Amino acid sequence: MNMEATIAVLPGDGIGPEVTDAAIRVLDAVTQMYGHRVTYTRHLIGGCSIEAHTTALTDEALEACARADAVLLGAVGGPKWDDPNAPVRPEQGLLALRKGLGVFGNLRPVKPYPALMNASPLRPELLRGVDLIVVRELTGGLYFGQPKGRFVEGGKTRAVDTLEYHEDEIERIMTLAFRLAEGRRKKVTSVDKANVLESSRLWRSIATETAKKHPEVTLHHMLVDTASMRLITSPADFDVVVTENMFGDILTDEASVLAGSMGMLPSASLGAGTVGLYEPIHGSAPDIAGKGIANPIGTILSVAMMLRYSFQLEREARAIETAVHRTILDGCRTKDLGGRMGTQEMTTEIISRLIMVRGIQYGDEVAVRMDEWRAGAL
Numbered sequence: 223m224n225m226e227a228t229i230a231v232l233p234g235d236g237i238g239p240e241v242t243d244a245a246i247r248v249l250d251a252v253t254q255m256y257g258h259r260v261t262y263t264r265h266l267i268g269g270c271s272i273e274a275h276t277t278a279l280t281d282e283a284l285e286a287c288a289r290a291d292a293v294l295l296g297a298v299g300g301p302k303w304d305d306p307n308a309p310v311r312p313e314q315g316l317l318a319l320r321k322g323l324g325v326f327g328n329l330r331p332v333k334p335y336p337a338l339m340n341a342s343p344l345r346p347e348l349l350r351g352v353d354l355i356v357v358r359e360l361t362g363g364l365y366f367g368q369p370k371g372r373f374v375e376g377g378k379t380r381a382v383d384t385l386e387y388h389e390d391e392i393e394r395i396m397t398l399a400f401r402l403a404e405g406r407r408k409k410v411t412s413v414d415k416a417n418v419l420e421s422s423r424l425w426r427s428i429a430t431e432t433a434k435k436h437p438e439v440t441l442h443h444m445l446v447d448t449a450s451m452r453l454i455t456s457p458a459d460f461d462v463v464v465t466e467n468m469f470g471d472i473l474t475d476e477a478s479v480l481a482g483s484m485g486m487l488p489s490a491s492l493g494a495g496t497v498g499l500y501e502p503i504h505g506s507a508p509d510i511a512g513k514g515i516a517n518p519i520g521t522i523l524s525v526a527m528m529l530r531y532s533f534q535l536e537r538e539a540r541a542i543e544t545a546v547h548r549t550i551l552d553g554c555r556t557k558d559l560g561g562r563m564g565t566q567e568m569t570t571e572i573i574s575r576l577i578m579v580r581g582i583q584y585g586d587e588v589a590v591r592m593d594e595w596r597a598g599a600l
């Protein structure tokens with residue numbers, strides 16, 4: 223079945239434009255190969271939007287994203303906008319986008335490639351068999367709770383953030399986690415801080431309630447401090463990890479160490495009946511921005527997730543994943559992985575393996591067509 227889609231692209235700041243360009247090249251290649259048609263609209267978010275419009279995300283950009291069939295995002299932020307007293311911050315754009323689209327479930331899969339085990343500081347025997355996915359609640363919790371802000375009282379400043387969850391918010395993220403677990407190793411670890419936080423105690427009881435509706439899945443509760451330790455000492459024990467927004471943010475940076483580099487990890491943010499948002503988990507990496515050396519894999523794998531979750535194109539998603547895997551197996555490495563390849567060079571290698579993957583799966587006739595395509599496109 224051929225698909226026609228409009229994708230809203232928000233490259234953002236720092237290395238965002240470089241990695242989204244790379245991912246679009248891969249998406250163009252795969253859609254062309256399988257006969258799909260994709261058009262792009264481009265919008266500002268983060269620091270570049272603050273420069274142009276004095277806000278980190280305009281209403282027009284948000285509306286364009288909501289109208290699109292999927293959204294691809296690079297990264298936001300940078301030292302230029304890091305003043306803690308600044309009235310607007312690039313990150314506000316990202317939070318407004320997530321909230322505005324209603325993408326409450328952020329999926330962050332972590333499955334280290336055996337060929338990259340020595341890129342991780344962890345011993346290979348700890349990494350063997352690691353295949354986990356963090357389901358991070360994305361539109362509630364500490365990031366969004368009200369009141370939030372700085373208040374001056376009696377000449378003294380007070381700052382407040384609020385950690386609040388409604389049972390419906392917990393239930394829908396739990397349901398997403400359990401559904402995912404049903405298609406995997408059938409194990410959900412719900413991470414909270416129920417020994418201290420009231421919101422975590424509600425989280426825990428709703429996790430237990432939801433588990434009753436999914437009898438084939440085993441539920442474990444784990445405190446977030448324990449989880450942060452176990453992610454390093456026994457990461458292979460995890461299957462689906464479901465957790466609060468801020469806990470999920472912290473644990474996924476930690477989990478990226480298992481994969482050898484932050485640059486490797488993709489994410490998909492999904493909601494009910496809304497457009498999906500796809501972004502790498504890494505930030506804008508201002509130190510290497512503009513140098514053409516960023517690892518594009520996190521964003522390229524995010525595009526694979528887009529094909530899978532927004533367009534139900536499993537075959538195309540796997541083609542990208544297989545091509546990335548082959549590229550790694552063949553020894554191609556960007557700087558973060560100890561190699562010398564630049565962003566575009568790595569992308570070209572991945573695209574050429576995409577062609578091989580297609581050729582292998584669909585026989586000679588297709589391989590010939592691929593040769594023609596390759597001659598024109600690379």
Ligand code: IPM
Binds near residue numbers: 298299471503
């Ligand atoms: C992430 C990032 C963002 C977050 C920042 C940039 C606001 O760290 O996507 O993990 O905290 O959600």
Ligand code: MG
Binds near residue numbers: 472475
């Ligand atoms: Mg983060």
